[in-house]
Amino acid sequence: MWMKKNYALNCEGNLHHSIVARQGGRVRVQISEDSEPVDVDFQPVLGGKAVSVRVGGRLHLIHLTGTNSKGAVSASLDGRPVQLTVMDELRAQALESMGDVAGGGTITADIPGLVVELRASVGQKVHQGEPVIVVEAMKMQNELAAAVSGTVTEIPVTEGQSVNPGDVLVIIEPEPGG
C-alpha cells in the first residue's frame, strides 16, 4: 500500500502542493496535485548534506541545508542557488494567517552593520530623501534616507551600535497628507 503525505512547497516563487508516496523502497512524487506521479530514485549522500536524485533518467546532485523552522531550505545544483521553502500542509495552513507589520516611516537595517552617524534627532522634522542615519558595513558607509517627510519620533539606536537586518533604526511620523 502506498503511504502518501502532502507538502506545501515554494520553489523560486512557484507554489506547489506536492504529494510524496512511498511503498517499500519505492518513492513516487507528484509535483502538483494535478500532475502525474513520477518515480524518483533518492539517495541521501555526503553525510546528509546532499541528495542524489534521479528523475526521468537524469541524475542530479542537490545540496540541501535546512535553515529555519519555517521550512526555508538552502538548495543548490550545478552552482545555482535555489530558493525553496517546504513544509507539510498542516503546518503551512497554521502559519498562513500570520501577516507582516510594516510602516512607511520606519527605517530598518537591511544588512548587518555599525551605526556611525545619526543625522537627525527625535522631534526633528525631516524631508523625504534626506539622509538621517549612516550605517557602515564591511567598510562601506551607507546613508539611509527618510522614505517619507515627517517628524522623527524615535531613534532606538545610538552611534557605535551594531545592528542586524530588520532592526529598527529610525521611526518617522509621516506628515498628514505627506
Next chain:
Amino acid sequence: MSVRKFKKVLVANRGEIAVRIMQGLQEMGIEAIAVYSDVDRTALHVLMADEAVAIGSAPATESYLVGEKIIAAALKTGAEGIHPGYGFLAENGPFAQAVEDAGLVFIGPKAETMALMGDKLSARRKMRASGVPVVPGTDEAVSDPDIATGIADEIGYPVLLKAAAGGGGKGMRIVRGASEMASALRQTMGEARNSFGNDAVFVEKYIEDPKHIEVQVLGDGQGQAIHVFERECSVQRRHQKVIEESPSPSLSPELREEICQAAVRTAEAVSYRGAGTVEFILTPGGEFYFLEMNTRLQVEHPVTELVTGTDLVRAMVRIAQGEGLCYRQEQLEQRGWALEFRLYAEDPGRGFAPSIGRILSLTAPHGPGVRLDTGVYEGFDVPIHYDPMLAKLIVWGEDREQAIARSLRALREFVLHGPVHNLPFHIWALQQPAFMDGSYTTHFVENEFDPDNYLPELSENQSQALVAAAALFEALRRAESEVSPAENRKCPASNWRRNALRRMTNNQ
C-alpha cells in the same frame, strides 16, 4: 648583504591571505605565528598557526590595525620578521618603520617607499617627474566642495574623487555633475578617515571605458627590479576587482613589453624591495597611464604564480632574508592562462550587499588546474567586522578557452550554503560575450549585469528533482525531529540519522 634565515615569522593578518602566507612559511620550514582578535580564535589562520597571540577586540582598530600590539606579539614569541599580507597595516609606512626600529624585519618594502607610493599624491608627482604618464588631475588634496567643483569644471566631468591613502577600491567615488560634489566629497572623506585614518582626497579625470592592467614586480631594495608580467583586473563592482586574469587578453606583445618595462622603471626609481604591483589604466585607444603602485602582495597574486610557475610569498621571504631576487628576468615567461574568482559573502541580486552568517555547508572544487585559497571552513561564523571576501578560486588552463571552461566546471562544483555569495555571479560573467572575447572593460558589471536575471533557468527536469528532493528532505527532517528525547539520549545522533535514512529509502 648577508643572508639571515628566519626561524619564526609573524603574519599580521587574517583570512585567506594569512593562511596562504603561513602555508608558504611552513613549506620553507619557518614557524608561522598568528595574531587574532576576540572573534577570530577559531578562524582558519589561527587553527593552522604554530603559535597564536590574542591582540584585542573585534574592531580592527582595536586589534589588526594596532601596530604596537602586533610588534609586542612578535617580540614575545621570538619572531624575527613580520609579513603584513594585504590591507590592514600592509601599506602603513610608520608601522613598517616601527617594526624595523624594534629590531625585526618587515617583509615588504621600505617605510620610505610606502610613504611615497602609499600617498597617491606624492606617487603622482614622483611618476610625473620620472616621465611615466599619469591621469590628468590634481597633485594636491581638496576638501572644499567649491574648489573641487572648480577643478572638475576645468578637466571636465565625470571626475573621480579618490582618497590619497586609499586602496582596495575603498574611498573612491565618481562624480558626474556639480550637484553631486558636496555629498560625494563628504562621504569619500568620511570613508577615508574611517578606513585609512587620513581624509585627504584628490580629484582625477575619470577615464571612460578603461581597462585595468597591472604589472607584478620584484625588487631587491638595492635598485634592481624585474617584472613577473601583467594581470588584467577589469571585472569590478564598486571599483573593487572580482575576477582577474593573466595574461591580459588586451595587450599585444609590443604593448606588453612597453607596459612591463614602465613598471620595472617605476620599481627601480624607488629602489623597491619585495613584491609590488604597478597599476595602469589602459584607454580604448591603447594609451596607458600610471594609476598607483601597491606596495604589498596583491589579492590576485596567485594568477601570476600559476602562469609563471613562481611563488611570490617565498620570493618575498627570500628577499627579506637578504638572498636577493630569486629569479632572473630571462627565466620568467608566461605559460597558459589563469583566472581568479573572488568569493565574496555578498548578494549580487541586491547591489552586492554584504552578507554574513555561519557557513552551513561547504564543498570545494577539485581536479586539474584548480587552486583554492580559503580563509573559511564549514561551521565557521563569518564575522561582521572585516572584509567579506571568504576565499579565492584560481584556475589554470593551457589557453584562455580551456581556463574559462575549466573555471565553469569548478564553479559549478563549488557548494557554499549559509551567507549569500557571488559564485553564481562568476558563472554568469564567464558566459557573457564581452568576457569570452576579452573586450570587457571596468564597466562590464554596470553595463551587462541584470540583478533580476543572472541565474540560469531551471529545466523542467531540474524543477522536478528539486521539488522531490525538498519534499523528501522535509520528510526526513520531520522523521528525525519526531524521535523522543529519551531515544535521542540513548543513541548518538549520527546513528539515529543513519537509521532514519535507511527507513526512509528502504524499509517502508
